Amino acid sequence: MKDLLPLLLIPLAAGFRRNDFAAAAPVSNNMTDHHMMSDAMPSDDMMPHTMPPTGMAPNGVTPTGMTPNGMTPNGMTPNGMTPTGMTPTGMTPNGMTPNGMTPNGMTPNGMTPNGMTPNGMTPNGRYQLPPLPYDYDALEPYIDEETMRVHHDGHHRKYVDELNKALSKYPRLFNLTLEELLRNPNRLPSDIAEDVVNNGGGHYNHTFFWQIMSPEGGGRPDGNLSAAINRTFGSFDSFKNTFKETALDLFGSGWTWLLKDDSGNLRLATTRNQNTPIPLGFRPIIALDVWEHAYYLKHQNDRGAYIDDWFNVVDWDQAEELYNM
Numbered sequence: 001m002k003d004l005l006p007l008l009l010i011p012l013a014a015g016f017r018r019n020d021f022a023a024a025a026p027v028s029n030n031m032t033d034h035h036m037m038s039d040a041m042p043s044d045d046m047m048p049h050t051m052p053p054t055g056m057a058p059n060g061v062t063p064t065g066m067t068p069n070g071m072t073p074n075g076m077t078p079n080g081m082t083p084t085g086m087t088p089t090g091m092t093p094n095g096m097t098p099n100g101m102t103p104n105g106m107t108p109n110g111m112t113p114n115g116m117t118p119n120g121m122t123p124n125g126r127y128q129l130p131p132l133p134y135d136y137d138a139l140e141p142y143i144d145e146e147t148m149r150v151h152h153d154g155h156h157r158k159y160v161d162e163l164n165k166a167l168s169k170y171p172r173l174f175n176l177t178l179e180e181l182l183r184n185p186n187r188l189p190s191d192i193a194e195d196v197v198n199n200g201g202g203h204y205n206h207t208f209f210w211q212i213m214s215p216e217g218g219g220r221p222d223g224n225l226s227a228a229i230n231r232t233f234g235s236f237d238s239f240k241n242t243f244k245e246t247a248l249d250l251f252g253s254g255w256t257w258l259l260k261d262d263s264g265n266l267r268l269a270t271t272r273n274q275n276t277p278i279p280l281g282f283r284p285i286i287a288l289d290v291w292e293h294a295y296y297l298k299h300q301n302d303r304g305a306y307i308d309d310w311f312n313v314v315d316w317d318q319a320e321e322l323y324n325m
């Protein structure tokens with residue numbers, strides 16, 4: 001693809017599956033008959049001679065195997081629940097967590113806690129601006145509050161609005177995920193293809209960008225990602241320098257990416273404008289917005305200073321999770 005400029009020819013590829021949430025199968029509610037104790041109590045002439053007069057074995061267990069308070073010896077109720085009504089794994093009988101979420105953090109109807117579907121849609125099938133995962137000033141002093149407000153509330157919102165506007169001409173396209181829309185843009189209706197690539201890409205890229213930054217970011221990765229970076233670039237410092245040079249060399253507006261292929265190998269790449277790495281099937285690990293709107297208010301035309309500051313907020317824990325997926 002002409003807009004993707006892989007700078008290192010290291011093997012790579014992998015679908016971006018951050019939204020591949022699978023609904024957890026509910027745990028069956030294996031309720032048992034509460035009459036089992038009384039019905040199963042043996043008559044006196046059935047009592048073993050080793051039992052005390054109360055009909056209990058020396059270890060305090062009744063002939064039905066229950067303790068006097070109706071619990072099994074391991075502290076469970078007859079239907080296998082803990083005294084608080086939870087299953088041994090801490091779930092409610094219908095397989096939900098105590099706060100009513102499924103084990104993967106979704107509400108029972110498959111929505112995220114902020115009311116979005118897993119692919120960032122509102123319940124009526126329209127795209128919606130996701131809230132920042134932190135306060136506007138949380139990335140100070142590296143990324144300033146004013147830039148974050150304009151960038152998120154202004155630029156990102158415009159991409160979302162324009163994407164909805166373009167897709168409204170062909171409402172059936174709202175049934176596709178954002179990744180599906182962007183994977184084969186040449187299959188889109190020709191009169192909206194460019195708008196979907198630009199604005200759908202803008203929505204995808206910025207949603208990823210907010211999530212790969214954190215007030216607790218900075219430092220360097222560890223674990224598998226650190227090993228892969230060292231294997232590919234020689235060292236973390238060498239990686240940072242190469243990433244920075246790649247971003248500085250991008251003429252005009254676009255994005256710089258660290259990507260992973262199916263073999264776990266890393267590559268650097270740039271995409272122009274709001275193009276995404278989705279068509280290549282590579283999984284994003286980190287991404288840097290190199291549009292001037294991302295830094296001009298604070299860093300003016302000093303893109304290098306912006307890149308240096310940005311490395312202080314990169315969420316390497318999130319990057320490690322993405323790498324390990």
Ligand SMILES: [Fe+2]
Nearest residue numbers: 155289291294
């Ligand atoms: Fe941006």
